[in-house]
Amino acid sequence: MEEGTDNSIFIGTKPFMNYVTGVVVQFTTKGAKEVLVKARGKFISRAVDVVELAVKRFLKNKIQIKNITIDSEEFTNKEGKQVHVSTIEIILESI
Amino acid sequence: MEEGTDNSIFIGTKPFMNYVTGVVVQFTTKGAKEVLVKARGKFISRAVDVVELAVKRFLKNKIQIKNITIDSEEFTNKEGKQVHVSTIEIILESI
Numbered sequence: 282m283e284e285g286t287d288n289s290i291f292i293g294t295k296p297f298m299n300y301v302t303g304v305v306v307q308f309t310t311k312g313a314k315e316v317l318v319k320a321r322g323k324f325i326s327r328a329v330d331v332v333e334l335a336v337k338r339f340l341k342n343k344i345q346i347k348n349i350t351i352d353s354e355e356f357t358n359k360e361g362k363q364v365h366v367s368t369i370e371i372i373l374e375s376i
Numbered sequence: 377m378e379e380g381t382d383n384s385i386f387i388g389t390k391p392f393m394n395y396v397t398g399v400v401v402q403f404t405t406k407g408a409k410e411v412l413v414k415a416r417g418k419f420i421s422r423a424v425d426v427v428e429l430a431v432k433r434f435l436k437n438k439i440q441i442k443n444i445t446i447d448s449e450e451f452t453n454k455e456g457k458q459v460h461v462s463t464i465e466i467i468l469e470s471i
Contacts, residue, residue, distance in 0.1 A: 324421070325420055325424050326420040329462040332446065333460070349446065351428065351466075369424060
């Protein structure tokens, strides 16, 4: 799946249920076959929570996890220091 | 891999580098072929950080990620309320 498509949901600081609803809407209203849930750093735990709630509760028996990958990005922060941040990408697919 | 073997590293509140060192020791000193890194809740992000640092830096070209699974557990907390917590299990293998 390409980055930046409408099927990507990037987990951040919005209210938790916004993201769960986002996943549900992609699969139901928008008829997506796959949805990519992405997160960085401390939001990785939250991404897993969102996916678990969607798969086990809201879209139970309708979607499943297709693939999970983790990676890390390197960037220079405001203080000019080199920083690593971990990332996760979870691909969900309709069953 | 069975739970509770010596090859499991459960990520919690200890200093971050303890866990990275734990992974390295399993593969080097103890000669493990596989190591399981596990975490629950907010420690999931930390588990990913530990794995990324081990794979990309400390044991670069020596280990790789074999499999990643996420799940959730349900339990009753001290206040008698039913609570869900997400979990992650990352299996690392020597190359």
